[in-house]
Amino acid sequence: MPVQYNVSTLLREPVGSTREHEIDDAFVIDGEQPHRQEVRGRARLLKTKAGVLVTASLAGTEREVCSRCLREIDVPVRLDIEEEFHASTDPESGVRMPPPDDPEAFRIDSQQTLDLEEALRQGWAAAQPMRALCREDCRGLCSRCGKDLNEGSCGCPREEDERWGALRELAREREGK
DSSP states (O other): OOOEEEOHHHHHSOTTOEEEEEEEEEEEEOSSSOEEEEEEEEEEEEEOSSEEEEEEEEEEEEEEEOTTTOOEEEEEEEEEEEEEEEESBOTTTOOBOOOOSSTTOEEEOTTOEEEOHHHHHHHHHHHSOSSOOSSTTOOOBOTTTOOBGGGOOOOOOOOOOGGGHHHHHHHHHHHHO
């Protein structure tokens, strides 16, 4: 079920009028593996000259893969939204309103329904961590045998990177002095 609100009454009220809503719902996340994402939190709808300003603080968890050890993990995601939704029709007369200057602006449909789903989807994508980690000190996988180094050493001989050879030699010389 999409996160939608009928704002016809709010749009008829004076600028500055508000509504508070608890959100405990799900919305569809498109991507490599489309799925429904559950979120919880609060939303505040504020009547503006152009429509409704929505401010929301939401939280949920996203199933990810640790970028070091490849374990599946649940990553907590915090989402704060502040978006203005522009009225597409005048709530009193039903006359079509001029479109906002920004063609990407969110719109309230002609039935005065404010649909938060696209704003949530965009905010959710932006709130994702760049690299998900199961823990900050995750040791990852051995580059040779693939063993999870969080479970212990793998026994592979350590290979020294030749690009650091000159620096290692300099360190040895300094130790000898």
